Amino acid sequence: MIYIISLVLVYSIAAVGLDILMGYSGQVCFGQAGFVAVGAYTTAFLVKNGFSYWVSLPIGGIVAALTGLMIGLPAIRIRGHYLALATMSFAYIIHLILVHWESVTGGPRGLIAARPSWPFSFEKDKYFYFVIIFIVIPLFIVARNIVKSKYGRAFLAIQKDEIVSKSMGINLTIYKTLAFIVCSFYAGVAGGLYGPLIGFLDPLSFTILDSALYIMMIVLGGRGTLVGAFIGAAFFAILPEVLREAKKWQELAFGLTFICFLIFMPNGVMGFIRRYQVSFVEKIREMEFLRHYFEEK
Amino acid sequence: MHLPSTHEEGSGNGFLQVRNLSICFGGLKALNKVNFSVTEGQIFSIIGPNGAGKTTALNVITRLYEPDDGEIVFREEELLKVRADQIIGKRISRTFQNVGLFPGLTTLENVMVGLHSSGGAGFFSSALKLKASREEEAWKRIQAMEALKLVNLEDQASEVATDLPFGQQKLVGLARALVSKPLLLILDEPASGLSPLEVGQLMDLIRRLRDEKGTTILLVEHDMRVVMGISNRIAVLNFGEKIAEGNPGEIRNNPLVVEAYLGEEEETGQAC
Amino acid sequence: MLRLAQLIVDGTVLGGTYAICALGMVVIFKATDVINIAQGELVMMAAFFGFTFRVYFGWSFTPSFLLAIGFIIFLSLAIERLALRPLIKAPIWTNIITTMAVLIILQAAARLIWGPEPYAFPPYLSRMPLNIAGIRLTHQDVAILGTSIIYMILLFLFFKYARIGKGMRAVQMDKEAASLMGISVRKMYSYVWMLNAILVGTIGILLAPRLGVYSTMGLLFIKGFVVAVMGGFTSLAGSIVGGFLLGVVETLAGFYISSTMKDIVSFIILILILIVKPTGLFAESVTKRV
Numbered sequence: 001m002i003y004i005i006s007l008v009l010v011y012s013i014a015a016v017g018l019d020i021l022m023g024y025s026g027q028v029c030f031g032q033a034g035f036v037a038v039g040a041y042t043t044a045f046l047v048k049n050g051f052s053y054w055v056s057l058p059i060g061g062i063v064a065a066l067t068g069l070m071i072g073l074p075a076i077r078i079r080g081h082y083l084a085l086a087t088m089s090f091a092y093i094i095h096l097i098l099v100h101w102e103s104v105t106g107g108p109r110g111l112i113a114a115r116p117s118w119p120f121s122f123e124k125d126k127y128f129y130f131v132i133i134f135i136v137i138p139l140f141i142v143a144r145n146i147v148k149s150k151y152g153r154a155f156l157a158i159q160k161d162e163i164v165s166k167s168m169g170i171n172l173t174i175y176k177t178l179a180f181i182v183c184s185f186y187a188g189v190a191g192g193l194y195g196p197l198i199g200f201l202d203p204l205s206f207t208i209l210d211s212a213l214y215i216m217m218i219v220l221g222g223r224g225t226l227v228g229a230f231i232g233a234a235f236f237a238i239l240p241e242v243l244r245e246a247k248k249w250q251e252l253a254f255g256l257t258f259i260c261f262l263i264f265m266p267n268g269v270m271g272f273i274r275r276y277q278v279s280f281v282e283k284i285r286e287m288e289f290l291r292h293y294f295e296e297k
Numbered sequence: 298m299h300l301p302s303t304h305e306e307g308s309g310n311g312f313l314q315v316r317n318l319s320i321c322f323g324g325l326k327a328l329n330k331v332n333f334s335v336t337e338g339q340i341f342s343i344i345g346p347n348g349a350g351k352t353t354a355l356n357v358i359t360r361l362y363e364p365d366d367g368e369i370v371f372r373e374e375e376l377l378k379v380r381a382d383q384i385i386g387k388r389i390s391r392t393f394q395n396v397g398l399f400p401g402l403t404t405l406e407n408v409m410v411g412l413h414s415s416g417g418a419g420f421f422s423s424a425l426k427l428k429a430s431r432e433e434e435a436w437k438r439i440q441a442m443e444a445l446k447l448v449n450l451e452d453q454a455s456e457v458a459t460d461l462p463f464g465q466q467k468l469v470g471l472a473r474a475l476v477s478k479p480l481l482l483i484l485d486e487p488a489s490g491l492s493p494l495e496v497g498q499l500m501d502l503i504r505r506l507r508d509e510k511g512t513t514i515l516l517v518e519h520d521m522r523v524v525m526g527i528s529n530r531i532a533v534l535n536f537g538e539k540i541a542e543g544n545p546g547e548i549r550n551n552p553l554v555v556e557a558y559l560g561e562e563e564e565t566g567q568a569c
Numbered sequence: 570m571l572r573l574a575q576l577i578v579d580g581t582v583l584g585g586t587y588a589i590c591a592l593g594m595v596v597i598f599k600a601t602d603v604i605n606i607a608q609g610e611l612v613m614m615a616a617f618f619g620f621t622f623r624v625y626f627g628w629s630f631t632p633s634f635l636l637a638i639g640f641i642i643f644l645s646l647a648i649e650r651l652a653l654r655p656l657i658k659a660p661i662w663t664n665i666i667t668t669m670a671v672l673i674i675l676q677a678a679a680r681l682i683w684g685p686e687p688y689a690f691p692p693y694l695s696r697m698p699l700n701i702a703g704i705r706l707t708h709q710d711v712a713i714l715g716t717s718i719i720y721m722i723l724l725f726l727f728f729k730y731a732r733i734g735k736g737m738r739a740v741q742m743d744k745e746a747a748s749l750m751g752i753s754v755r756k757m758y759s760y761v762w763m764l765n766a767i768l769v770g771t772i773g774i775l776l777a778p779r780l781g782v783y784s785t786m787g788l789l790f791i792k793g794f795v796v797a798v799m800g801g802f803t804s805l806a807g808s809i810v811g812g813f814l815l816g817v818v819e820t821l822a823g824f825y826i827s828s829t830m831k832d833i834v835s836f837i838i839l840i841l842i843l844i845v846k847p848t849g850l851f852a853e854s855v856t857k858r859v
Contacts, residue, residue, distance in 0.1 A: 028662045030665075074844045078843060078844075080661050080662065081604055081661055081662060081665065081802070082798075082843055084604075084662050084665050085794075085798055085839065085843060086839075086840065086843040086844070089836045089839045089840045089843070090840070092836050093833070093836055093837075093840070096829075096832065096833055096836075100829060142424050142425065145423060145424050145425065145426045146420075146423060146424050149423035149424075149426075149430060149434065150409070150410075150413055150416075150418075150423065150433075150434070150437075151420060151423055151424075153399075153402060153406055153409065153410050153413070154410070154413060156399055156401040156402060157399050157402075157410055159401075160399045160400055160401065161397050161399065163361055163397070164393060164397035164399075165382075165410075166361065166380075166381040166382045167359055167361070167381060167382075167384065167385065167390075167391055167393075168382075168385060168410050168411060168413050168414075168473075169382050169383070169384075169385035169386060169413045169414030170382055170410075170413055171380075171382045172382070178420070209669070209672075209673070212666060212669045215666055216666060216670070219663070219666060224401065248680070248681055249677075249681070250677075251673050251674075251676065251677035251680075252673075252674060252677035252678060252681065254670075254673055254677075255670045255671070255672075255673035255674035255677065256674060258670045259651075259652050259667065259670050259671075259674075262652075262655075262656060262659075262663070262666070262667060262670075263652075263655045263656065266656065266659055266663075
């Protein structure tokens, strides 16, 4: 149970990062699993070579952020499905590196990701859970700060109208790249937490399909809402558990449920809620108006 | 068709000077050696039939387009060396014909985007909500509310901007351009979509900006009531060329201007 | 020298299949703005259907082939109608996610129905290799290459002369204008998916004896993707040239450098294209209205 919640939190921090990139700055990215992998493997590799986990985790995030910078800069001029394809290629290349650079990544056999042992051993699930909580919650708050600040406004502006944004003084190069850096940093941290949570890293967990899963999380929960990222992450972490018995049917259920969501709730759960909120509020106003009207008479 | 000038070119004091501006789009000269000069504290209007190149001129000045030839000098600085996102830093702001408000933001937030370049709070300050960014946000909120008050829309501050009727959206766009207290305000058809009452209020507002705050205003407009009513000076474009320039009285009586608006069928713009 | 020629010929046969996959994707994209990530899975399903009829029911090749294509057409129409039609208004990349979901569904369904082990598909032509000027080709290779080329020619003629083909081109250029001209845009959407079904269905069954039939074989056809990008997703000729080019380059790289390079080559090419010329190498130029 604790394990599931931990998994939800880890997924959701990667999803939140992606939401800032896709939901706010509007740049499609099919490479999130690649950034998560960079963070995960960097952290695990450093720990394996004697560095403290508490140092390795931030470094993992920073290395992932640098990768994000590398991808973000050329991505500035690419949009829409071309950007989707480009970021997909990035994810695939990372996957290939994970499989073939055996000396560092352990190749298909994978890499062990140890939990921190200082100041005491965090081996137990419920101890590591607190590590996750203490990292994820502040990051979530920071994400909210960013999104509510001039940076969040700038991201949204860029998404909706690049030309007008320029005239408002928003430097597209800087902001678009910044969105990538934030997203990949969050992904990297998520990766650094994911590794020890699962216990080992395996290239098969970091494919284009996994990148797509993160996108599905924010689409399902509602793009551009941050909370939606959490909802989507919860869904995708919990579903396999619910279907644990019928493991064969898992993927089929995944795909079908997702398509149903897309068709009936295209703005995600949060979008659906907000729309209901609006029409609910309107109905109340209408009732108030009618009541006053009849009372006048 | 070139008009021999009956006035000195550039009778302005050179606050904004546009010299020999030319740009080609798809084989046609959208602007052909356009010259004009705007005096500080003046309301300068550009008029002309549709497709004359008026908005194009604005887009080149605000650096959204790169001209093929010509110079633009603003307060002794060559504007062509400046990027589009640096224009607002030069104290030049603008509105857009189709407004361009951002859908995900409230009215207030939209106006606050106009202050994006003001205030130096950095990324980490904003991310960690440190004092500098908190103060900057509070200051921006106040400035934005005051800008909204100027256009009488302070009650709509928390509405989603794109839910407002078009006329009000235009006013929000105006507030967004005003909030940075620009020295040069560029307005692209500010009156279109406004009711006659709102147009009158707009004219008053623009006049007050010039008289009370000394803002220089460059205006593209179709509504002759506005143009004739508030302009100090008017330039007329047709097919990318300036065919007349003068004060409202001169322009009103200029036969070439009337002819341009009525339109002769054989005339087309120059090919590139 | 002979080795080089052999590799080039092998690459050409392979490239032909890439080109056909890409053509299907491009045709769909141009008409409907949908990037069909599940293209490889359609190939896979075709192979499975063909296998079921040919081996499980024991029918001969031709009826199995035709019936399998029929099933794939039906499947494609279902995908278009149920998964994609409702999402016409969504942003462009949502289609990618949807077809990814379709990919997941198809793979899972295949595993559930036929199980995870690979199956063998009996060859449909003699296994004896032909020897032309020192180059070895199996009859099946010839059939594959021949069919690819015939399909390319048929497509060309179809778009140029057939009413439905011209209708598709109209929809690709301007949906509104096309519907004002009386062309049913919805019907065209269905037609392009049917066309794609024929293309990939054929590839699936023709390649089945060589590749075997298994639920993850769709991944092999990701290359069709790369080729489509080479053509900027808009140029049919580009997809054809790109397909053959990629097939040859890949085969050469696989032999002269290493077999891992084979996979990486296509993605490096993809990234380079996307950075340098995102509209593809051979894309038709699109003039943007300012």
